[in-house]
Amino acid sequence: MIELTDIDHVGIAVSDLDEAIATYERLLGVAPTHRERVEDQGVEEVLFAVGSSSIQLLGALGPETPVGRSLEKRGPGVHHVAYRVDDVAAALEHLRTEGARLVDDSPRSGSRNTLIAFVHPVAMEGVLVELVQER
16 A cells, blocks of 8 residues: 655646746746756756645756657646655555556656656556655
């Protein structure tokens, strides 16, 4: 059994990261709380805190990255939902036992010094799910 402890963030793919940041600041009155370039995932991300969760804007570092391909196929919009868990490895083992299709077979490093893993959308009613473990 997996225990989801919170929604960590909602990831939103954007075509122009700086323009999207300005839009969020102007329309929603929020300021970025974190910005990080994650080369191995092919993204630059910006987080806006919303309660105990965040909105994550994702800019692709190139067209052949996962977010770049998503933007090409679907355009800007919701990319994934990330749930906080206490143990990503145990969550993956549970999902594997249940027959869920996984993107990641084991946890990997994420931004903000977290451990992450993705669950394929076919296992989750069409939604790409990220599991996030704080270290």
